[in-house]
Each structure stands twice: as C-alpha cells, then as structure tokens.
Amino acid sequence: MAILARLLFALLLLLPMSAFAVNPDEVLSNPALETRARAISTELRCMVCQNQSIDDSNADLARDLRLLVRKRLVDGDSNQQVLDYIVSRYGEFVLLKPRLSEKTYVLWGAPIALLVIGAISMAVFASRRRGKPTGTRLTGEEQARLDALLGE
Numbered sequence: 226m227a228i229l230a231r232l233l234f235a236l237l238l239l240l241p242m243s244a245f246a247v248n249p250d251e252v253l254s255n256p257a258l259e260t261r262a263r264a265i266s267t268e269l270r271c272m273v274c275q276n277q278s279i280d281d282s283n284a285d286l287a288r289d290l291r292l293l294v295r296k297r298l299v300d301g302d303s304n305q306q307v308l309d310y311i312v313s314r315y316g317e318f319v320l321l322k323p324r325l326s327e328k329t330y331v332l333w334g335a336p337i338a339l340l341v342i343g344a345i346s347m348a349v350f351a352s353r354r355r356g357k358p359t360g361t362r363l364t365g366e367e368q369a370r371l372d373a374l375l376g377e
Contacts (some may be wrong), residue, residue, distance in 0.1 A: 253299070269294070269308075271284055279294075297310060
C-alpha cells in the first residue's frame with residue numbers, strides 16, 4: 226500500500242499543473258469580485274509578454290494591472306468600466322481581442338479583403354488561360370513520325 230501511495234505521489238508531481246501568476250496577496254476576499262477580476266484579467270494583454278494575459282503573466286506590469294483591476298472592482302466599477310479605463314490608459318493594444326471600431330476596421334477587414342482579392346485574381350487568371358493552347362503545333366515531320374509510331 227505504501228508503494229502505491231508513493232507511486233501516486235510521484236505521478237502527481239510529474240503531471241503538468243496550470244500555473245497562474247496571481248499571487249495569494251492579490252486575491253479578493255469577495256469570491257464574486259474575484260471571479261469578475263479573473264474574467265477581466267484574461268481579456269487584457271500583458272504589455273511586457275504581449276502574447277499572455279495579465280492573469281498568466283509574472284511581469285511586474287501585469288501584477289500592477291491585476292491590482293488596478295481589483296481596485297476598480299472594489300470601488301464599484303462594472304466590468305466594462307474597468308476595461309474602458311484600462312484601454313484609455315494603455316490603448317486598444319492592451320485588449321487580447323480588439324473591439325470592432327473605426328480604428329480597427331482594417332484589422333478586421335483585411336482577411337476578408339485579401340480573400341476576395343485572391344478569389345478575383347484566381348478567376349481572372351483562370352479565364353485568361355481557358356481555351357489557349359499550352360504548347361506549339363507539331364511540324365509536318367513530327368506529325369508523320371507520330372503517326373508512324375502509332376501505326377496509323
């Protein structure tokens with residue numbers, strides 16, 4: 226039985242565990258506010274790491290942003306007000322999923338525009354090639370040799 230317990234303990238040590246960067250001193254005592262803070266933190270980009278949310282980052286700036294989010298929530302701000310405040314200070318880049326606005330039309334529209342341009346280009350290219358011979362005509366000597374080889 227002791228061997229089985231040791232094996233189980235070793236297995237648990239080897240399993241990858243998700244490591245959140247939120248320190249215990251940052252966690253709010255109100256579980257509802259803490260849940261909201263974690264939800265907001267997953268939407269905000271760490272400006273140092275850039276491909277991580279502030280919830281996953283160990284950077285000092287991410288910690289400062291997590292504390293700011295929690296402070297704003299404790300002060301009574303809604304989730305949207307917290308996000309708007311952070312965006313007003315750091316810009317749209319702080320959002321992991323940018324909003325659709327006049328500033329981001331190119332960002333959201335570029336993939337669609339590129340697909341349309343690609344489809345039009347392929348259609349034009351295909352229509353120009355249709356019906357055109359791809360090689361040169363055989364000379365009389367080549368045609369005669371081909372006929373002889375085919376037994377005609």
